[in-house]
Amino acid sequence: DTGVSQNPRHKITKRGQNVTFRCDPISEHNRLYWYRQTLGQGPEFLTYFQNEAQLEKSRLLSDRFSAERPKGSFSTLEIQRTEQGDSAMYLCASSPGDLGRGETQYFGPGTRLLVL
């Protein structure tokens, strides 16, 4: 399977703990995106990388959230001092180019986070 992969698929943590999620994009896709989806809602944009550069961050991404893509391949999303409101599905997507040029974002299966 050469799609977007995410690990872990599920994470249960206690409030106040730190968690880190990993996303491996489709090979050669230089754009990588993180979204968050809460129950009954559509995905919401969090941040976007082009290669290793983080080009955009949503206001949803508080200072407890940090994302990296150090070598322009896989990415990690870390949440520090988790809160119950962080419980959600965290989705990663990748694309080979800009949406404005007709490209498509391909989504991974997501990491479901539950903060107790």
Place this chain on the structure above:
Amino acid sequence: AQSVSQHNHHVILSEAASLELGCNYSYGGTVNLFWYVQYPGQHLQLLLKYFSGDPLVKGIKGFEAEFIKSKFSFNLRKPSVQWSDTAEYFCAVNPQAAGNKLTFGGGTRVLVKP
């Protein structure tokens, strides 16, 4: 606030019925438009997209959508649904001025009864 609206949260219909899901957005400039589908237990998959050209776009599995610029709409249609079309459907908009982020609607859960 700029947004994407999907009017129906839940739709229940029988096999062979026609399906139309509404999607409206509030962005004034040039937009790219997408419909994604999420089958039970699976990840989001692209059904179809509008980038430019013919406003009537055809996607996979017999789906099509029509971009009506004057109505800020991108409604999804399928003339005859199957039980396997049971899924959640998401409309997404990429305003070209907004770079590469997608703004999604809240989704419509479709249940097709056999």
